[in-house]
Amino acid sequence: MSNDTALRTVETQLREQAAAYCESNHVPGFVAGVYQAGEQTVVAHGTANLTTGAPMLPETGFLYGSVTKVLTTTLVLQQVERGRLDLDAPVVRYLPEFALAVPGAAEKILVRHLIGHTNGIDADLYFPGDKGDGALKAYVEGLASVSGTLFEPGEQLSYSNGGMIVAGRLLEVVTGLSFHDLLARDVYAAVGMPGSSTSAEQAILRSTAIGHFLDVETMAARPTNMFTLPDTWGPAGGTPIGTVADLLAFGRTHLAGGVSPSGTRVLSAESAALMRQVSYDMDSPNTPPIGLGWVLYPFGDTTVLAMSGASPGGVSLLCVLPEHDLVFAAYGNNPDAIMLQDQMLQWLLTEHLGVTIPQLITEKEEDVDLTPYVGTYRSNQLRIDVTIVDGQLEERTTYEPADADQERIFTEFAGGTTAAPPQRYVPIRPGLFAPAGFPEEAFDGYLRLLLVSYHDVRDGQARFRNGGGRMTRRA
Secondary structure (H helix, E strand, O other), X not given: OOHHHHHHHHHHHHHHHHHHHHXXXXXXXXXXXXXXXXXXXXXXXXXXXXXXXXXXXXXXXXXXHHHHHHHHHHHHHHHHHOOOOOXXXXXXXXXXXOOOOOOOOHXXXXXXXXXXXXXXXXXXXXXXXXXXXXXXXXXXXXXXXHOEEOOOOOOOOOOOHHHHHHHHHHHHHHHOOOHHHHHHHHHHHHHOOOOOEOOHHHHOXXXXXXXXXXXXXXXXXXXXXXXXXXXXXXXXXXXXXXXXHHHHHHXXXXXXXXXXXXXXXXXXXXHHHHHHOOOEOOOEOOEOOEOOOOEEEEEOOEEEEEEEEEEOOEEEEEEEEHHHOEEEEEEEOOOOHHHHHHHHHHHHHHHHOOOOOOOOOOOOOOOOOOHXXXXXXXXXXXXXXXXXXXXXXXXXXXXXXXXXXXXXXXXXXXXXXXXXXXXXXXXXXXXXXXXXXXOHHHHOOHHHHHOEEEEEEEOOEEEEEEEOOEEEEEO
């Protein structure tokens, strides 16, 4: 079968999957694209904005969300190549005002820790609302009074919005440009991403999707009340917007060792390779190894370089498969679209590429002692109370906003409510638990992030809980 014929089969499959899933799961619109070996296809389905009725088109833009973190990491590595940054230098060498609420903690954090999610900055729900070119400066200044530490730098791995935002401010200081101007010049223009923008003001001039949430009373999708997160979250994914074709171009640049589709050298081959090398591995099924920027998902013998991105009422995904010369990018304007993205990725792997995906959970241990995991775990503005109920762990998550502005922003980001019902977990083995009621094969793909693990048991008590790649620390 020729590659062109194979890609037509992929296009048909993606179109059918999108139509079926969106119809049955209240996802208004979806757009996805695949590049492989010189051929590319983009499919779109449904509605981009239920308020206006605008259709989702192949060229419709959307918030990149945390996919932006790979773009930010690319910018950092560019400055390393130009001699303006050293990955193994303390951040305070370049950013002397960088401080945390724990005296001396910031001084231990290296540039590498920021983009490798090993910095320990406890600011995952810190949403200052500053706008404009001074937003990142204001964010860093605020950390000194609001952010403690989850762990010593390099000691653990915890997905870090704060680290990426500090990296964005670091880029501003060493280049003299705003983060958004640097992103537009050194990624968008260099890669060839003409449909990408850095603000809502730019995006409104183009076809752009908005997010939606499921209204539990009417069981219908409703538009979000907040398009983007504050400007302070730009480098972590709050504001950059673009198209599937642009994400495919960025993915192809990393597929080609740093050379854009037009032939422009965006990143050195050494830097591109460094981003995909394992920089930290928790050796836990629910948290894949991480490189710099990329999360390295193992699917049998195939490694998928991936990053997903949540935005208010939407979710994006970018996957690069170097062993198969393939890039997959997608966006859905309802958070439940992540399930469709996972289905599509697994179809591409198994049916299109012939990859055998081994079962992640093959057996469960009986009589696991649950007592080491009971207790209260905390991170920035988040409390998780873990108890034993009917032989299972039960978790109650409580959002504890620092102030009214934080509560307003996070509540809108979460779709209007932050009250989560209690969640039961069943043991797989000591330190590893699955949400009750899920079939074991559900965790073979991207949704392995739903598993919860506990780490560093001392004197009969776990010090850390890891859910979705994020650490909370025993209170």
